[in-house]
Amino acid sequence: MPKVRSLFLSDIHLGTRACQAERLLDFLREHPAEQTFLIGDIVDFWAMSRSICWTQAQNTVVQKLLRRARAGERVVFIPGNHDEVLREYCGIVFGEIEVVDEMVHETADGRRFLLIHGDQFDQVTRHHRWVAVLGDKAYDLLVRLNHWLSWIRRKLGRPGYWSLAGYAKRRVKTALNFIFDFEESAVHHARERGLDGVICGHIHWATMREIDGLAYINCGDWVDSCTAIVEHFDGRLELVAWGAGSALPEPRRLAAPAAGPVNESETAEA
Template sequence: MSETPKKVRTLFLSDIHLGAKASNAGALIDFLREHQAEKIVLVGDIVDGWKLKRHWHWPQTHNDVVQKLLRQARKGVEIIYVPGNHDEFARDFQGRHFGGIEVIDRAIHETADGRRFLVIHGDQFDVVVMNAKLLAHLGDWAYVAAINLNRFIAMVRRAFGLPYWSFSAWAKLRVKRAVNFIGSFEQTLAAEARKQGLDGVICGHIHHAAIEKIGEGVTYVNTGDWVESCTAVVEHSDGTLELVRWMDVLADRETAARVPKLRALPAPETEKAHAA
């Protein structure tokens, strides 16, 4: 772990799902410890109200994430909270501040190089969420089942010394309907940014992290999630946007820690004799 936090201009985080057992809050705390931002934008589904309504689950790590963000706000870090569908209760408090964190339905973020991005969770453009809440809840249940299967697969793979592999991520990229949904979601959000005369959009919701150009030069950015992939988008001081896959960072560190240090080998006897 880095001793000095990495200074960045902005952090974009979404889909943390605090209150859900699948939330990887511990990994997020490590990520926040290693990054010092001037501004943090929470792009929805930070708290999972759907899960908390059915079953209360709030371990210490989830509380630590909240306390960490509140401490950042007290230190002067600008924090904006854009609610999503799982924490839609927060939309009733638009324009208010809680512990220095401002709640707003959508925002316009200007990068250091002058580009302007629409920041929105994205569920407003999901026809299932907007028009068929029951199907949305069933889809959420299926996703949790896939995450539980992931955990079992990960445990088996670790036992055999194999790297992490995600079943649900694999399914998203293999099931035609899921691929079509992701593509349609990206196009719709990019079109909304274009309609508003903006350079791009930063969103969450579908748990599929990406930074890519879509259509007529519109930049589509999805921050991913902290349930499975553990991804965030970082804006550097020059305005460059970087997608950080934190699980890959941790895996690389673990691999590096396992590599034994090479010891200096003694010179061959022939070389010793020649030197003498």
């Protein structure tokens, strides 16, 4: 029997060294669901145009999603900017996986959320693509550096996982301003559609919070923070941080109502 009603995943970035495919597989094994929504940047064609790193674990992720779709679980794929080439196939079903540009999801308790990757609200990605590509390379460098920093921290006996990318986002004012502008733009778009909120990805900043009476929910990523949104059968939405580092720690769950606050600093470092 399904353990949860819905899963919302974004920014897996298959095809890159930074993809945390093993942790995603562990998460999927623990969360059978009635429906799974893949909200963009699932396959990183941007990075793969430079170099490809496709591991067995990443291959297993694809196979597992296909098996779940064939077994009757609804699987919906909403392309993002890193896999935007697949937007040409919106409206088509591949291997029982629906490909759509965006959609409205109704929770078990009747709330309606816009599901969209979110690059539409990113002015840099929309109008200055070269800057976005440069930023993508810089982020990839931070994630690689973090791998070595985590190894050093473990050797020094420092507990927990520390995110270099998350630290930079919290400390650099321009990064914070970008995040706030992005969140407000996403909520404004949902309000114009008469919806209760938005569930998106894109900025690798997992959170659940209320903005002007609407719910803003970001799935985070499976590169750095390893986070996802889970809908339970009563309609309650939960942000799950599955952990990171070389070993699989016990998962940390941060539960909150859809329009309630979540400690963003804890989520970013989970």
